Amino acid sequence: MGCFTLTVFLLMLSVSSSTSATVNDHFLQCMSIHSTPHAKSAQIIHQPNSSLYSYFLQSSQQNPRWLNASTSKPLLILTPFHESEIQAAILCSRKQGLQIRTRSGGHDYEGLSYLSEAPFIIVDLIYLGTVSVDIEDETAWVQAGATLGELYYSISMKSHIHGFPAGICPTVGVGGHFSGGGFGTLLRKYGLAADNILDAYLIDVNGRILNRESMGESLFWAIRGGGGASFGILVSWKIKLVRVPPTVTVFTIHKTLEQGATKLVHRWQYVADQLHEDIFIRIIIQDVGGQSSGKKMTIQASFNSLFLGGVDKLIPLMGKSFPELGLQAGDCTEMTWIESVLYFAGFPRGNSLDVLLNRTHPDRSYFKAKSDYVKEPIPEVGLEGVWERFLKEQIVFMIMDPYGGRMNKISESELPFPHRKGNLYNIQYLVKWEVNEAKISNKHVHWIRMLFQYMRPFVSKSPRAAYLNYRDLDLGINNQDNASYSQAWVWGTKYFKGNFFRLAWVKAKVDPDNFFRNEQSIPPLPHMENKKKVV
Numbered sequence: 001m002g003c004f005t006l007t008v009f010l011l012m013l014s015v016s017s018s019t020s021a022t023v024n025d026h027f028l029q030c031m032s033i034h035s036t037p038h039a040k041s042a043q044i045i046h047q048p049n050s051s052l053y054s055y056f057l058q059s060s061q062q063n064p065r066w067l068n069a070s071t072s073k074p075l076l077i078l079t080p081f082h083e084s085e086i087q088a089a090i091l092c093s094r095k096q097g098l099q100i101r102t103r104s105g106g107h108d109y110e111g112l113s114y115l116s117e118a119p120f121i122i123v124d125l126i127y128l129g130t131v132s133v134d135i136e137d138e139t140a141w142v143q144a145g146a147t148l149g150e151l152y153y154s155i156s157m158k159s160h161i162h163g164f165p166a167g168i169c170p171t172v173g174v175g176g177h178f179s180g181g182g183f184g185t186l187l188r189k190y191g192l193a194a195d196n197i198l199d200a201y202l203i204d205v206n207g208r209i210l211n212r213e214s215m216g217e218s219l220f221w222a223i224r225g226g227g228g229a230s231f232g233i234l235v236s237w238k239i240k241l242v243r244v245p246p247t248v249t250v251f252t253i254h255k256t257l258e259q260g261a262t263k264l265v266h267r268w269q270y271v272a273d274q275l276h277e278d279i280f281i282r283i284i285i286q287d288v289g290g291q292s293s294g295k296k297m298t299i300q301a302s303f304n305s306l307f308l309g310g311v312d313k314l315i316p317l318m319g320k321s322f323p324e325l326g327l328q329a330g331d332c333t334e335m336t337w338i339e340s341v342l343y344f345a346g347f348p349r350g351n352s353l354d355v356l357l358n359r360t361h362p363d364r365s366y367f368k369a370k371s372d373y374v375k376e377p378i379p380e381v382g383l384e385g386v387w388e389r390f391l392k393e394q395i396v397f398m399i400m401d402p403y404g405g406r407m408n409k410i411s412e413s414e415l416p417f418p419h420r421k422g423n424l425y426n427i428q429y430l431v432k433w434e435v436n437e438a439k440i441s442n443k444h445v446h447w448i449r450m451l452f453q454y455m456r457p458f459v460s461k462s463p464r465a466a467y468l469n470y471r472d473l474d475l476g477i478n479n480q481d482n483a484s485y486s487q488a489w490v491w492g493t494k495y496f497k498g499n500f501f502r503l504a505w506v507k508a509k510v511d512p513d514n515f516f517r518n519e520q521s522i523p524p525l526p527h528m529e530n531k532k533k534v535v
């Protein structure tokens with residue numbers, strides 16, 4: 001019985017994938033010629049008939065919306081242990097006319113690290129995740145496949161007074177995150193993850209391993225905020241660790257509409273970016289009403305905060321800067337910085353730090369997100385319009401991350417990430433749902449698009465800016481056969497403002513034939529002779 005099932009299964013596979021089998025054979029041959037026999041190919045190359053293929057395909061996709069029966073799957077998945085295998089994969093993919101999707105942590109909101117319409121392979125850096133911390137030098141080398149949790153954990157094993165300013169969710173990969181900017185609770189004090197990168201190793205379209213010196217400053221600029229996927233495969237980053245005090249303080253104050261949330265959120269807009277740079281107060285707005293009744297009426301704003309110091313300093317500071325919140329010592333908890341990482345990730349006090357090493361996000365569900373930047377406080381009546389829309393959805397979030405502080409001191413063109421001085425805060429809108437049927441997904445996606453439309457008068461304009469790491473294909477996509485600079489300019493200037501031109505210029509220099517491409521990769525700037533037509 002078991003054998004019968006197996007035979008039929010294999011038969012079906014060989015019929016439906018006879019062409020891909022040929023491509024795979026050629027690819028394997030090519031790999032065996034080009035890569036040093038460092039690891040057995042069986043351990044790093046996973047074909048659709050291998051048991052690890054579906055494991056790797058599923059394991060690090062953080063938005064399960066994208067993998068279903070009708071999704072086109074990779075011809076194979078490569079999990080390299082060594083740079084030479086990545087070099088070979090690039091050369092062999094080019095030879096076979098395959099595209100590459102590179103995956104580090106798999107958190108791309110639109111699944112661009114593991115999906116493609118064109119024939120492709122996935123290079124999954126899961127085994128390239130070593131973190132080497134040098135406390136004397138206050139630096140670390142972090143391989144691209146490491147997660148933020150692994151990085152924070154490794155730093156904390158060496159020091160209680162060092163940290164790194166990157167994102168809040170520990171399962172996020174440093175390959176995608178740092179190359180798109182990357183921010184979290186230390187943003188106001190130390191800027192983005194990308195602001196604290198000192199060097200990097202990247203493998204380019206010709207299979208060359210480049211570091212900062214050999215890639216040159218333009219390419220090194222591009223990969224710190226312009227997204228890695230347009231320029232090559234990042235292998236590792238050298239980062240500058242930052243100092244944190246031995247004791248930090250956290251608090252979260254919840255206010256419902258009845259408790260005056262609207263006035264407090266409104267007021268927060270005037271103070272959050274102006275506060276001392278040691279204080280970070282973000283707001284998470286959600287509907288916490290009864291889930292079953294269908295009609296829910298409880299909007300809640302949570303003021304979720306990290307202070308780099310003790311509670312004795314925090315209380316007077318808050319009393320002076322944001323007395324309306326009414327913060328008291330009893331609302332606050334002192335802890336170490338690494339404990340605050342767990343706190344923001346939602347783990348209870350006293351939880352083992354080992355959870356930082358777990359690559360599985362505890363709350364994977366279907367979602368759609370969008371982002372905005374706010375430059376002028378939104379009037380109370382504007383906020384009330386948001387609440388009205390929230391009451392019509394089930395699982396929705398609006399996360400408001402304050403800027404200011406260090407972010408104001410870095411120029412817009414210092415890195416491709418342009419959202420600096422003049423931005424009060426970033427908004428992320430998020431809607432989640434539990435049943436993955438097209439009709440249901442469409443309903444929720446429509447809802448968030450309508451909310452986004454409603455917000456237009458209140459947010460940044462010309463361009464209406466967005467954050468690359470909150471990837472949103474609604475902003476526009478490339479034509480895969482014919483990437484056009486002028487077409488990409490529409491979404492490109494939302495993510496990068498004036499830096500888009502320089503990114504396209506770097507792209508033309510390092511990957512003129514546009515091998516490294518996806519729906520929102522940087523197109524090469526057209527050759528000078530065509531430039532008049534395009535610009």
Ligand SMILES: Cc1cc2nc3c(=O)[nH]c(=O)nc-3n(C[C@H](O)[C@H](O)[C@H](O)COP(=O)(O)OP(=O)(O)OC[C@H]3O[C@@H](n4cnc5c(N)ncnc54)[C@H](O)[C@@H]3O)c2cc1C
Nearest residue numbers: 104105106107108113167168173175176177183228229234
């Ligand atoms: C639950 C959750 C929480 C988040 N929290 C935050 C947060 O607090 N702050 C914040 O700023 N962002 C946050 N993000 C967004 C996150 O920064 C981006 O999704 C980021 O791109 C994820 O990187 P990754 O390596 O995990 O993703 P992947 O899906 O692996 O990669 C994302 C993109 O980068 C490319 N890429 C990945 N690795 C490489 C590489 N080695 N070389 C070249 N290109 C590469 C991929 O091809 C893809 O285009 C969050 C996302 C999720 C899902």
Ligand SMILES: *[C@@H]1O[C@H](CO)[C@@H](O)[C@H](O)[C@H]1NC(C)=O
Nearest residue numbers: 021022024025047049050051
């Ligand atoms: C998978 O298919 C390839 C041919 O495409 C074959 O060489 C290999 O032995 C197969 N592996 C397994 C586990 O069946």
Ligand SMILES: *[C@@H]1O[C@H](CO)[C@@H](O)[C@H](O)[C@H]1NC(C)=O
Nearest residue numbers: 065066067068071436437438
């Ligand atoms: C299946 O995944 C594709 C993307 O690969 C997506 O466009 C489609 O909507 C998904 N189908 C369903 C039913 O969600």
Ligand SMILES: *[C@@H]1O[C@H](CO)[C@@H](O)[C@H](O)[C@H]1NC(C)=O
Nearest residue numbers: 354355358359360361362363
């Ligand atoms: C990792 O986290 C997931 C999701 O929370 C959980 O189901 C799993 O048991 C955890 N694994 C380990 C080894 O703790």
Ligand SMILES: *[C@@H]1O[C@H](CO)[C@@H](O)[C@H](O)[C@H]1NC(C)=O
Nearest residue numbers: 479481482483484485486487
């Ligand atoms: C490529 O795209 C541009 C703009 O979208 C279009 O004008 C041009 O005709 C296209 N070229 C080809 C060869 O399809």
